Amino acid sequence: MSTQSKSFLTPEEYLEIERKEEWKNEYYRGEMTPMPLPGISHCAIVGNVGGELREQLRKRPDRVYMNALKLFVPSGPLYTYPDVTVVLGKPHVQDRSYDDTLLNPTVIVEVFTKASEAYDRGLKFRLYRSLESLTEYLLISSYEVCVELFTRQSDGTWLLSVRDKMEESIELKSIDCRLSLAEIYYRVDFAMSVF
Numbered sequence: 205m206s207t208q209s210k211s212f213l214t215p216e217e218y219l220e221i222e223r224k225e226e227w228k229n230e231y232y233r234g235e236m237t238p239m240p241l242p243g244i245s246h247c248a249i250v251g252n253v254g255g256e257l258r259e260q261l262r263k264r265p266d267r268v269y270m271n272a273l274k275l276f277v278p279s280g281p282l283y284t285y286p287d288v289t290v291v292l293g294k295p296h297v298q299d300r301s302y303d304d305t306l307l308n309p310t311v312i313v314e315v316f317t318k319a320s321e322a323y324d325r326g327l328k329f330r331l332y333r334s335l336e337s338l339t340e341y342l343l344i345s346s347y348e349v350c351v352e353l354f355t356r357q358s359d360g361t362w363l364l365s366v367r368d369k370m371e372e373s374i375e376l377k378s379i380d381c382r383l384s385l386a387e388i389y390y391r392v393d394f395a396m397s398v399f
Contacts, residue, residue, distance in 0.1 A: 215281055222274075222283070223302065231283040239285065240319070244396045245346045249315045250287045252390050253344065253383065257290060260381045266310075267291045274305045275312075279334035288313035290379050291337075308337040310378055315344045329354070333362065339378035347394055351385060 212234035213221070221236065222229055228239045242250070250271060258268045269289045276283055276298050283305065290311040298305040312332055316324040324343060332338055341354040353365045353374050367374050373384040
């Protein structure tokens with residue numbers, strides 16, 4: 205997230221501006237910040253994960269959304285665009301007339317770069333944890349083989365599972381899906397990852 209000084213916006217002002225913008229912007233506590241354009245490795249991983257989850261969930265009522273759908277986190281308040289979001293059952297939106305802001309993610313996937321890693325692990329995850337519907341948070345490195353899954357436990361704590369070998373896989377129990385690291389990183393060239 206940028207540290208540039210910006211004028212304060214209300215969530216309503218942000219939504220009015222954002223719905224007219226050509227580029228995606230994140231909103232946090234009155235500040236609107238342009239989201240950086242993703243690199244080729246990032247895009248490949250998002251496509252691989254979204255496609256694999258969509259295929260596994262094809263015959264179920266669950267939904268997979270890629271990074272064009274906004275998510276609202278009231279505790280921020282934060283409006284952001286997760287790389288991949290899965291909703292069990294019916295999606296709930298903030299405003300039916302726009303149908304562009306999701307409220308009830310079950311799984312959130314973020315593909316991080318060296319520049320976004322601290323934010324995705326830190327503030328963003330802290331805010332995501334406040335969402336009652338969120339059960340699993342999957343962090344995927346775009347510059348090395350490393351996948352980390354945080355799973356909400358019944359006592360409210362989060363359990364971390366890490367996979368860092370291409371022959372391994374990771375299970376998303378909340379949606380009954382399994383992702384192999386070979387599929388996640390299919391045709392990803394880490395030499396192309398410059399961020």
